[in-house]
Amino acid sequence: MLRTITGFSNPTVKFLRSLREKKHRKQEQRFLAEGLRLLTDARESGRLPEMLVMATKRESHPLLDALIADVSAAGGEVIEMDEDILAKVTGKDNPQAVAGVFAEFDTSLAQIDRNASPIWLVAQALRNPGNLGTMLRTGDAVGAGGLILIDDCADPFSVEAVRASMGAVFTQTIAQARWDEFHAWLRAGDGQLVAASLRDSTDYRTAPYARPCFLMVGNESRGLPEDYEKACDLRVHMPMLGRADSLNAAVAGAVLAYEALAHLRPKA
Amino acid sequence: MLRTITGFSNPTVKFLRSLREKKHRKQEQRFLAEGLRLLTDARESGRLPEMLVMATKRESHPLLDALIADVSAAGGEVIEMDEDILAKVTGKDNPQAVAGVFAEFDTSLAQIDRNASPIWLVAQALRNPGNLGTMLRTGDAVGAGGLILIDDCADPFSVEAVRASMGAVFTQTIAQARWDEFHAWLRAGDGQLVAASLRDSTDYRTAPYARPCFLMVGNESRGLPEDYEKACDLRVHMPMLGRADSLNAAVAGAVLAYEALAHLRPKA
Structure with a gap:
């Protein structure tokens, strides 16, 4: 289920940005991981993000396609957004950026x-x-x-x-x-x-x-x-x-x- | 020779701030080192700053006194400035801050x-x-x-x-x-x-x-x-x-x- 976000004021954008702060990570029990390599490492280790975000205009990549397929199959959200909104989320100018939201693990x-x-x-x-x-x-x-x-x-x-x-x-x-x-x-x-x-x-x-x-x-x-x-x-x-x-x-x-x-x- | 700086627009303040950027370090052939411990390590290794800067209101410390004495004896400049100006130079709020300007070493x-x-x-x-x-x-x-x-x-x-x-x-x-x-x-x-x-x-x-x-x-x-x-x-x-x-x-x-x-x- 692919969703497209077009506005900076979208609550999901605010949620994603909030995960850069420890207080919000603890509240939400969620964390961010950025970059195709890191997300692929996660996938290959059996950890899928609950939410995958990426640029609307993006080059196709087989590893990204695999991520999208697996996250969708697992019932996760796949979200695309304009590059400038994504840059606000990831703090980077790189339009190739992709990020995932993961549930924090048990650390007992x-x-x-x-x-x-x-x-x-x-x-x-x-x-x-x-x-x-x-x-x-x-x-x-x-x-x-x-x-x-x-x-x-x-x-x-x-x-x-x-x-x-x-x-x-x-x-x-x-x-x-x-x-x-x-x-x-x-x-x-x-x-x-x-x-x-x-x-x-x-x-x-x-x-x-x-x-x-x-x-x-x-x-x-x-x-x-x-x-x-x-x-x-x-x-x-x-x-x-x-x-x-x-x-x-x-x-x-x-x-x-x-x-x-x-x-x-x-x-x- | 102790000099006191009272204004943000003083050329020395601008010079010190510029050393946080590589371009200016290369132009000036100078670099900044911050903190009493680091400057003491330098002094004990036989390296003295050409310029030592610190807060006007500061607590006395024997290692700082030793630095001031050695830099003065070597003909270097010792400069004090208001805490808020020093914070601009060091990028820190700590009024204990002290910084030194060193000539870059030969790296051939x-x-x-x-x-x-x-x-x-x-x-x-x-x-x-x-x-x-x-x-x-x-x-x-x-x-x-x-x-x-x-x-x-x-x-x-x-x-x-x-x-x-x-x-x-x-x-x-x-x-x-x-x-x-x-x-x-x-x-x-x-x-x-x-x-x-x-x-x-x-x-x-x-x-x-x-x-x-x-x-x-x-x-x-x-x-x-x-x-x-x-x-x-x-x-x-x-x-x-x-x-x-x-x-x-x-x-x-x-x-x-x-x-x-x-x-x-x-x-x-």
Whole structure:
């Protein structure tokens, strides 16, 4: 069912624009993903948008045709609009733009099957949505089960995080919890909690990683709280040979994740 | 010599604001760095701003006092201005803000002493200033000599890149060159050129890294051109166990750099 929108004041346009703000995403329990590649990643991961929007004047593309067919078949809405209206929705001038509205996923710890993957990434108070999306992307690459967000993190469903994830937001499990809740959940089952740390720590190359391994990085400015580090089973450090004493949070997570993968992956 | 600026239309205010744009940075051969921490990193690395600007009403801080003293002693300008004018310059509301104007550094290949470090990072057509700054930060951490920017990269002296570098812009050597120029320079001396690649490549954990090792990553969307990869001495790949076939460029560079470091660093 194709619908055409011709006016800026259309309620659907306002709804779409509102999803750029966290408050409205939480109210609506919906988020936006933009671009044919990202939407195709979603489709191939079994996630279809409830609503697909695109320019009335557009070039045909087989991947776009496949999206339109699948969204329609699933009972979703397919909407076209003038380029200038779409540009208001996506914040871009690109008339090739296509965007989709997705229902937010369950982000409870309860959905996590911890033994399904050797590695899980954990971020505490991670504030930068680009870093968050990059961690999702790294998680996909190392075969992690997902990303667990502790305390007040950036919104994983922000346009920036979704974009930086390069589609991994649709394949990685995402959970959100306070520290106490996460710690109680973790200790109720298997799991080694590992912190990237400078305190009382082991060389990250020779550390005894064990599966399921939960690799935790802290806030971009403050790192991890000391008591969180103390609650970890393992604290590891990477060489810091220069003036600085820390890495970008997403970089630290990735270096650690690839190291743990080399230890935990069955040898070929 | 302390100067006080009271008007928005002051030419120095216009000059400072203009440095947020690449065109003006190139004309003036100057760039901005903001924040007491960054400016202190610069000072401790032996780099002083030619001009230091801060709010007239400010809290005293020993690191700020040290900056003021050193900039004055070196013949630089120290300027104070009303908070609202400073906010226009820095684009921030924070009245604690302090900013410095630095002369751009020499970014020719000629300044590079390739045997001074076991590792050099190389980025080709890297477009995101955050990724660029993050690579500088990683370079500092792994003891790299610096970052060589090939073809059309983001500006390493943009406010975003300087900020993401966390001070490493002042400690890492930065060079800019076209590919042909870089390749000729590289082959005129020692150096192993290594690409992160999916083509015809070796496992990055067991690859024979050799110093000085030049680790190259490509553009965020397109990766490295095929002929650049072919010109490399070594092509290595990291496991990609998920749906995606690539990592964030700064992440790929960091995972590779830490691996090479483990191979090239003298054992303790």
